[in-house]
Amino acid sequence: MKLLVILLFLFVIDIYFYLGTVSIVNKFLNNEIFYKFLYWFLSLLIYVIIVNVSINYSQSTPSVRSTNNVIFTSLIGILFISKLIGSIPLLFDDILRLFKVVISLFNANYSIHDVKRLDFLKKSALLFSGVLFSTLLIGMKWGRYNFKKNYQNIFIEHWPVALNNYKIIHISDLHLGSFNNIDKFNEAIEMINAENADLVVFTGDLVNNFYDEAIPYIDALKRIKSKDGKISILGNHDYCDYVMLKRDSQEWKTNFKKLLELEKEVGFDLLLNESRVISKGENKFNIVGVENWGAGNFNKDGDLAAAMSIVDDTLPTLLLSHDPSHWSEVVLKSDYKIDLQLSGHTHGMQFGIEIPGFKWSPVKFRYKEWAGLYENEGKQIYVNRGLGHLGYAGRVGIMPDISVLNIMSKI
Numbered sequence: 001m002k003l004l005v006i007l008l009f010l011f012v013i014d015i016y017f018y019l020g021t022v023s024i025v026n027k028f029l030n031n032e033i034f035y036k037f038l039y040w041f042l043s044l045l046i047y048v049i050i051v052n053v054s055i056n057y058s059q060s061t062p063s064v065r066s067t068n069n070v071i072f073t074s075l076i077g078i079l080f081i082s083k084l085i086g087s088i089p090l091l092f093d094d095i096l097r098l099f100k101v102v103i104s105l106f107n108a109n110y111s112i113h114d115v116k117r118l119d120f121l122k123k124s125a126l127l128f129s130g131v132l133f134s135t136l137l138i139g140m141k142w143g144r145y146n147f148k149k150n151y152q153n154i155f156i157e158h159w160p161v162a163l164n165n166y167k168i169i170h171i172s173d174l175h176l177g178s179f180n181n182i183d184k185f186n187e188a189i190e191m192i193n194a195e196n197a198d199l200v201v202f203t204g205d206l207v208n209n210f211y212d213e214a215i216p217y218i219d220a221l222k223r224i225k226s227k228d229g230k231i232s233i234l235g236n237h238d239y240c241d242y243v244m245l246k247r248d249s250q251e252w253k254t255n256f257k258k259l260l261e262l263e264k265e266v267g268f269d270l271l272l273n274e275s276r277v278i279s280k281g282e283n284k285f286n287i288v289g290v291e292n293w294g295a296g297n298f299n300k301d302g303d304l305a306a307a308m309s310i311v312d313d314t315l316p317t318l319l320l321s322h323d324p325s326h327w328s329e330v331v332l333k334s335d336y337k338i339d340l341q342l343s344g345h346t347h348g349m350q351f352g353i354e355i356p357g358f359k360w361s362p363v364k365f366r367y368k369e370w371a372g373l374y375e376n377e378g379k380q381i382y383v384n385r386g387l388g389h390l391g392y393a394g395r396v397g398i399m400p401d402i403s404v405l406n407i408m409s410k411i
């Protein structure tokens with residue numbers, strides 16, 4: 001039923017875009033058949049692929065064996081998003097034509113036959129969708145694994161001067177179910193290890209759904225090294241909540257247990273609403289990790305009170321929390337002395353613009369804190385843009401992120 005609704009929706013977009021653009025393309029190509037044939041052949045092929053993928057796709061298949069699904073679904077997705085965005089000028093044109101029709105009913109000098117589509121709006125539709133499609137295609141080819149190190153100095157009050165230039169590598173959102181290239185993953189690990197960090201933190205979304213998506217990457221994850229350990233937390237995708245499994249079912253419990261075991265096997269100290277003290281001689285700071293807590297419909301397993309229960313608040317405190325909405329909704333409203341929160345989750349929508357001094361992504365309308373460092377009343381949050389990807393197997397403007405945080409004392 002769901003599949004039928006999706007297909008019907010895509011078909012409506014297809015017809016609308018085709019009818020809006022066919023005359024201009026035919027005029028340009030000087031051929032009545034070519035566009036019609038190519039357009040509908042491609043559309044029918046896509047419908048067949050959608051039906052085939054949805055029937056045969058097993059969500060428990062480890063990523064390296066479902067390579068083509070990730071690419072196919074992304075290609076189909078970007079094609080239809082391009083048509084949908086390209087339909088906006090056509091819709092604008094239709095609203096304009098509707099006005100003209102109404103005017104023609106009351107004005108005898110104005111014939112209904114004069115109400116035609118405007119050529120420039122038809123051309124805009126083609127241009128919009130063509131540019132968007134090509135950009136998203138380029139993002140699949142060159143953005144998807146174009147890892148970028150983002151260097152950030154962070155000043156914290158009462159941070160021990162002796163620990164100035166403490167280097168934390170912050171990674172997030174590996175989404176190994178769609179990360180289907182082990183060589184590229186190894187490349188990212190080498191970039192991390194080249195930094196010789198004091199601490200590596202991973203802020204969740206190891207997999208898309210099932211623990212076994214991570215199996216092909218166990219050796220690589222084990223190789224991540226740092227002086228003071230590797231600490232992780234869970235993201236909303238690590239709970240297997242998006243595949244119709246009930247949390248009290250045996251399958252859910254087994255999957256969750258195996259995910260926790262896997263985190264341990266690769267050397268992550270997974271914090272589930274708990275805390276650790278990192279000591280360097282006399283100098284110490286707290287690192288606290290909560291389970292996922294997201295505003296709106298996201299799961300709220302995070303328990304800040306439990307995580308902070310034995311924390312010595314005379315020491316500087318860093319909090320790992322997957323979803324940045326936890327900061328504004330819970331952390332800032334609490335009395336806990338949390339100097340810095342490290343989050344991920346937004347992926348920077350894998351689409352936007354980021355140049356020195358300026359960054360923009362549509363995700364900013366959903367998450368006020370979506371990439372980089374933010375400050376509010378002396379408390380700070382740093383949001384990682386994610387190393388992997390979900391849905392769209394590419395990145396435009398907002399590249400896969402290895403954040404190198406340099407922590408210093410604010411005197």
Ligand SMILES: [Fe+2]
Pocket residue numbers: 173175205235237345346347386390
């Ligand atoms: Fe994510």
Ligand SMILES: [Fe+2]
Pocket residue numbers: 205235236237322344345346
């Ligand atoms: Fe997430």
